[in-house]
Amino acid sequence: MTQQSTIAERKREFSFTHEEFKKLTSLVYSLTGIVLGDHKKDMVYGRLARRLRELGMRSFSQYCDLLDSKRSDDETGFLVNAITTNLTKFYRESHHFESLAAHAQKVTRDRSRLSDKTFLVWSAGCSSGEEPYSIATYLLSKVPSLSSWNFKILATDLDTNMLNKGKAGVYKADAIQSIDEPFKSVISDHCNIRGDSLYIKEKVKNHIHFKQLNLLHQWPMKKKYDVIFCRNVLIYFDTQTKNNLVSRYTDMLRDGGMLCLGHSESLHEKPENLHLHGRTTYFKGEVSS
Known part of the structure; x- marks a missing residue:
């Protein structure tokens, strides 16, 4: 990890460890088949930070615990919606x-x-x-x-x-x-x-x-x-x-x-x-x- 990326992580609102990132990306893969490499960590953080705020959570550790709980079925839908990329426009690739x-x-x-x-x-x-x-x-x-x-x-x-x-x-x-x-x-x-x-x-x-x-x-x-x-x-x-x-x-x-x-x-x-x-x-x- 570079010094610049380390500084960026310190400025984040929520703590987000590599282990938590891997847990989330493994779950996304099992649900959708979508592969998210290490270079997607910032993207995953950005997509899910809003969800953590909505849930009143203070860390990704809490979010991972939710996904391990009996309420996980409801939350996996929110997870997939947040991670899925939706870039499109009319008559793309004419x-x-x-x-x-x-x-x-x-x-x-x-x-x-x-x-x-x-x-x-x-x-x-x-x-x-x-x-x-x-x-x-x-x-x-x-x-x-x-x-x-x-x-x-x-x-x-x-x-x-x-x-x-x-x-x-x-x-x-x-x-x-x-x-x-x-x-x-x-x-x-x-x-x-x-x-x-x-x-x-x-x-x-x-x-x-x-x-x-x-x-x-x-x-x-x-x-x-x-x-x-x-x-x-x-x-x-x-x-x-x-x-x-x-x-x-x-x-x-x-x-x-x-x-x-x-x-x-x-x-x-x-x-x-x-x-x-x-x-x-x-x-x-x-x-x-």
């Missing part, structure tokens, strides 16, 4: 949306001759909802026939606070100021702006179902998906967990289905039937034009 629209156009064209007019999308790790709303608004704009289909988006996250924000569909109006065209016009057509707030229209919200889900637990979904978005989520897991998740995602895709990962999440190991088509965009099986 190249995925262009591929998404092309894929949806092909699927609707191929299935138009069939009775199966279902198009299912899963936004895994949806945070506060910007991703599923981006998916919904872009597809409704570029593939308008989907409005009459069974077009559903499952939006899941571990953090219940973020899910509640997503369900509300209310954001700051300036959240779309930095969006490039044509995305800005797309979101503008599917929201109302009143004062400093942006409200997603009900006709968009009706296509989305928000649900809490731990990706490491059993998945209750029975149907397979045409598209799965899991962006900037895998980076928090170790290699084995990451590989297992990608394999499970592949199993959950329909033949020809599309998997979108984050910009820094290239796969070194992947199922044989998952093929890369463009930046961090994969398809299950061979994809015809």
Whole structure:
């Protein structure tokens, strides 16, 4: 430990030993699979200090004792919500949306001759909802026939606070100021702006179902998906967990289905039937034009 970091720790409001840090990060790993290295100690302290104040505690030792007590089941939810990273914005990594629209156009064209007019999308790790709303608004704009289909988006996250924000569909109006065209016009057509707030229209919200889900637990979904978005989520897991998740995602895709990962999440190991088509965009099986 450097002299500078030692001085910083002395200035902290709460004592926070390395052993307490390791106990908390081990618990987070067992609950979520998220790996928090030693360089995340300041982040963990910052995320949990507010919780200690709310509980009237004076040290992380007291907090660890709470997590060891019979009341731990209630508190682990607060712990996970505090630690989970929630950085997102509308139409992040725009190249995925262009591929998404092309894929949806092909699927609707191929299935138009069939009775199966279902198009299912899963936004895994949806945070506060910007991703599923981006998916919904872009597809409704570029593939308008989907409005009459069974077009559903499952939006899941571990953090219940973020899910509640997503369900509300209310954001700051300036959240779309930095969006490039044509995305800005797309979101503008599917929201109302009143004062400093942006409200997603009900006709968009009706296509989305928000649900809490731990990706490491059993998945209750029975149907397979045409598209799965899991962006900037895998980076928090170790290699084995990451590989297992990608394999499970592949199993959950329909033949020809599309998997979108984050910009820094290239796969070194992947199922044989998952093929890369463009930046961090994969398809299950061979994809015809």
